[in-house]
Amino acid sequence: MIGLTNNVRITELLQHYNIHPLVIEDILNTEQRPKIDYFDDYSFIVVKIQLNKRNFVQFSFILLDKIIISLQDTDSNFFTLVEKILATKGTKARQRSVDYLLLDSLVDNQFTVVESVENKVDDLEERFLKDQQSLSLPDI
Secondary structure (H helix, E strand, C coil): CECCCCHHHHHHHHHHCCCCHHHHHHHHCCCCCCEEEECCCCEEEEEEEECCCCCEEEEEEEECCCCEEEEECCCCCHHHHHHHHHHCCCCHHHHCCHHHHHHHHHHHHHHHHHHHHHHHHHHHHHHHHCCCCCCCCCCC
């Protein structure tokens, strides 16, 4: 589910699966810190993914026996990566548990952000060392 504005609908959905009221409160709090909580019937995971230099998206996952409930505060392409992994036959991710798939996808998603920063640093380094250009504070 994308968007956390319909609190009644979200609460009804989660109550259907007997999700603890404090977990529901954590999901609706978009300033929640990343964490994992384990309960008898499910696990609850909150993560923040950096989409670009200034934008983050908060994901809340509830992992039941054969169901994943995913809620996020804004739209992202995260599940495009998950679908791609699941569509590729023979991958280890398809043979592993759901939590492995989520963790693997979350880490892979962050590589694009890291690569972007790495490319910018490489460009600055080349400008400074090779081209002997001075760098301004905003560049750095």
